[in-house]
Amino acid sequence: MIRRLVLHIGRHKTGTSAVQRYLAGHRAAYAREGIVVPDFGGDEGPEAEPADRAAHHRIALDCCSGPVEEARRRADAADGWRARLAGAAEGGHTLVLTSEAFQNCFDFAALRVLCRDHYVEMVCYLREYLDYALSAYAQEVKKAGLYSGFFEFERGFNPQLGRFVARWExxxxxxxxxxxxxxxxxxxxxxQDFLATAGLPDFGGDRYQSENPRLGGSLLGFKLLANGAGLHSLRLARALEPLAAARSDFRAPWRVGAGRQAQLRAGRDYNATLEGLVGEIRLTDAATGTLPFESPGFAADLGAILAALEDFPALRAHPLFALYQESGLCPTVP
Structure with missing residues (x-):
């Protein structure tokens, strides 16, 4: 019977996709070493990304989400996953599950059912507060269709790291x-850091580090406009990724002045908790970041962005973007 269970729980925007793709890509090699990375429990939806198919989101969601009154259902689901995992892992000594959805556990009753009889090692990566807030904001704009500004988003962003740590400890x-x-x-x-931390072999190969880049600058501004116009889709979010990968200013964080950075950090106890866990941390400096609608660059960038979205004729023809082109604020898209 497997006795060791490694739970990789994120957090979001800490290279989780790279870890998940790597583990899935070397599943057979790990199996030969007695380390089981299940090939089920991932997102099987038609729009699922490779990392979401490789991760174990369905297992995590069944064990960690849902109203309190559904505790019995979650426990039954966890017991079902536990039996399936036991069958898949027969003969192995270590089981590895990875999903950011595990971090949303508030009631651990169902997860205890899943992990029964295992020695559980949890691995979690944490970012400095402002770095985390900026990355989380850009991700919400990109993947969830958010169309508010960063400072409005930050007012409601409170990871409550102390409580999170206490639950998992x-x-x-x-x-x-x-x-x-x-x-x-x-x-x-x-x-490599995850493998070393979890005590897993490193088989080399592709690290998938360029996946899921952050949106910044004019590209972030474009997505904010598209979201506000009701044009958000995961397909559009993915279509913007090559543009973000190609230009560093399309990945830059929202620019925040030094004084405002200090105010934002002072409003949270996050960094003090983080330093208690990992020691001294380096503060992110967003003073050299970009803003989403800076002139005159935004107009030229918008034309280039629209030109790259040939597979989105409805978006390009939307009155909002048609107005930009007709008014001469950005080059006309051929």
Missing amino acids: TFANRCHWRLYDCSRLAEGDVV
Whole structure:
């Protein structure tokens, strides 16, 4: 019977997609070493991304989400997953599950059913507060259709790191808290760092580090406009990723002045808790970031962005973007 269970729970925007793709891509090699990375429990929806198919989101959601009155249903679901995992992992010594959805556990009753008889090691990567807030904001604009500004978003953004840590320290046999900072990761690589932290073999190969880039600058401004016009879709979000990968200013964080940065950090106890876990941290400096609608660059950038979206004729013909082109505010899309 497998006795060791490694739970990789995120957090969001800490290289989770790279870790998930790597584990899935080397599943057979790990199996030969007695390490089981299940090939089920992922997102099987038609729009699911490769990392979401590789991760174990369905298992995590069944064990960690839902109203309190559904506790019995979640426990039954967890018991079903537990039986299925036991069958898949027969003969192995370590089981690895990875999903950011595990971090949403508030009631651990169902997860305890899933993890019964296992020694649970939890691995979680954490970002400095402002870095985390900026990344979370850009992700909400990109993937969830958010169309508010960063400062409005930040007012409601409170990760409550102390409570989060306390819950997991109570549940897991051992917690590995890691700082998501390239200068502190093994060889600057989150995949290698995760494998070393979890005590798993490194088989080399592709790290998938370029996946899921952040949107910034004019590209973020375009997505805000599209979201406000009701044009958000995951397909559009994915179509913007090559543009973000190609230009660093399309990945830059929302620009925040030094004084405002200090105010934002002072309003949260997040960084103090983080330093208690990982030691001294380096503060993110967003003073050199970009703003989404800066003139005159935005007009030219908008024309280039629309030109790259040939597969979205309805978006390009939307009155909002047609107006930009007809008014001469941006080059006409051929």
